[in-house]
Amino acid sequence: MRGGMIVALLIVLAMVCAGCKDRAEINDIAMVMASSIDLKDDGRYVGMIQVAVPARQIGNVSQGRNNYFIETGTGKNAQEVMEQLQGKLSRRLFISHRRVLLIGEKLARKGIKEIMDHFSRNPKTRLRTYVLVVKEQKGSEALKVDYPLEFFPTEAVREMEVLLGRTAVTLRDLLNTASGEGIEPVMGAIELVPGQQIGSEKSKNKLTFKLNHSAIFKNLKLVGYLNNYDSQLMLWVTGKLKRGVMTLQLPEHKGNVGVTLHSTSREIVPEVKGGKVSFTVHLKGTGTLDENNTHLDFSNPNYYYLVEDTLMRVVRKDTQKMIASVQKKYAADIFGFGDQLHKKNNKEWQKLKLKWDKKFAKAVVTVDVDFVLKRAGMSGPPVHLREQEIVK
Incomplete structure (x- = not known):
């Protein structure tokens, strides 16, 4: 009887230890809420991430301090971009909670086959991440836009996709379509337009999001838009x-x-x-x-x-x-x-x-x-x- 109890205890301990193996404490990670990727003139990629600041999600956040910060990295491929970003952060990058991925128009027109391999191969990628093209702009410009209704500005893009019922495409949808036969991908496209926030003189020339186009792809290259x-x-x-x-x-x-x-x-x-x-x-x-x-x-x-x-x-x-x-x-x-x-x-x-x-x-x-x-x-x-x- 005593031997059976010891065996049962060992099994429970083994299960607990196995369950804790990949556990990530909130104080040890840099939680990426959104990211963008663009193409530089020299052919390298530049990526930007929007990282949550956990301490500012609680209590009074109206002290003029953002609930997030942004960081950039460059590289010959997406993995190199991520490695450079990690080198600038005191916490481990955590991309499993990313909600939105923004692709600049220049990169979209050149083609996104190479970067898609990174997203499909990385097991930590959140396949429910929404993917959008930033029309006539860099993806990083959209990541810098301030939006007062949401803790994280890019969350507004995700909510607009869901609320308006437009061309809401996730990484999973994009990968499935790209690998299928007899169909080409199409995804949502956002514009950055002048916005006005009443009561703030500094906000008069700020930009805001406008979701009213769809981006047409052929062989994973942007070829045009639908209104x-x-x-x-x-x-x-x-x-x-x-x-x-x-x-x-x-x-x-x-x-x-x-x-x-x-x-x-x-x-x-x-x-x-x-x-x-x-x-x-x-x-x-x-x-x-x-x-x-x-x-x-x-x-x-x-x-x-x-x-x-x-x-x-x-x-x-x-x-x-x-x-x-x-x-x-x-x-x-x-x-x-x-x-x-x-x-x-x-x-x-x-x-x-x-x-x-x-x-x-x-x-x-x-x-x-x-x-x-x-x-x-x-x-x-x-x-x-x-x-x-x-x-x-």
């Missing part, structure tokens, strides 16, 4: 649109209406005949009317049908135009048409995949839309109109 509206259509085509907003002009009724998209889906049907490829994209969705800037009385269901028809016509036209533009300008299949052909007709895909860029660029794409507008809130006319102004 906010086209990004929304692209997400609908790829089946990733969670929520959207559309303003529809009704010229015959001298105004516009605002529609919120709540539920969307898509189906892509590929067809190959005589070596020529075509795709039919079926878009479906439901939404609500959230703004009425016309004189229409939406108690009349016919006006709901009018908005539905207008939305379907506009989305069909604009989506086909957006796809054709991507085909002509970039020949980058960011929609995953090739992936759908791969899944639904692998025999034909094997014949076409080595020349897919050219085939995609010449593919005929047809779009049809089925949309249902659901009534919500007050469905009548605008309350500020007089009776004689209302169109019933």
